[in-house]
Amino acid sequence: MINSNILFVDNSKVGIERAKKAFTTLGIENTLHFAENDVEAWDMLNGNHKISPVPKILLIDINQEGVNGIDLINKIRSHEDLKSILVFVITSIDNEKNRSEALNLNIAGYIHKPIDNDNIDFFSILYNYWNIIEYSSEKK
């Protein structure tokens, strides 16, 4: 898999710890950056705390209090240097409005959050998928 940064937007400590553990268990070496909400994520993509190089993959838990995921994806899609980011939306509840809005923003996948012990399988499938796809080279 390409050596790209991955940005994970999740405001729960448990969610972050599980992701870290899954990455370690699966031997995923990509640097995982965390943001607690859309504002912090935007700052890491286009503000004072910009991650370099720009992550090619963004995971966002969309139905959390204080996280406006649709707004963030909208901004990403409207930004010339960020619009190509692969966005994987994770959710723990059914929300037809969010699903439909996210799909309209051409996310790569709208995914239901795994129940506790499926976490490794979940990240394993995602990681395998990230491994079969090609990425464009870094922007000069």
Next chain:
Amino acid sequence: MIQKLVNILLVEDDEVDVMNVKRAFSKNNIKNDLFVAGNGVEALDMLRNSIVPLPRIIILDINMPKMNGIEFLKELREDESLKNISVFVMTTSNEDSDKINAYNLNVAGYILKPLSFEKFISSVATLKDFWSLCEM
């Protein structure tokens, strides 16, 4: 997760590649309905005139006659009724410009066709696992 089987449209001009996709689907027990268009023009016609039921997934080749994959993608993304379809590029083109253009038009993945059929089956298996996670 219980998945309803979404329709898939394959846009591919090479008959051997069409056959390979069908075989790989069969080997992986993928039972979704698969419709085939020979190029971008044909695919847009099929989608806009309801010749096929609206697919949730399009598997797209890049190098095709009449209208190539990138030109097709541009049209698709500008069409209000079609723009939210998930597109997976499956091509032999390893050109960086094709990858950049495809990701700028927000494909869900850009997959290089492997040289061996066994590897292709394995890639399709991975794709199937990924689709099973997603709500389309």
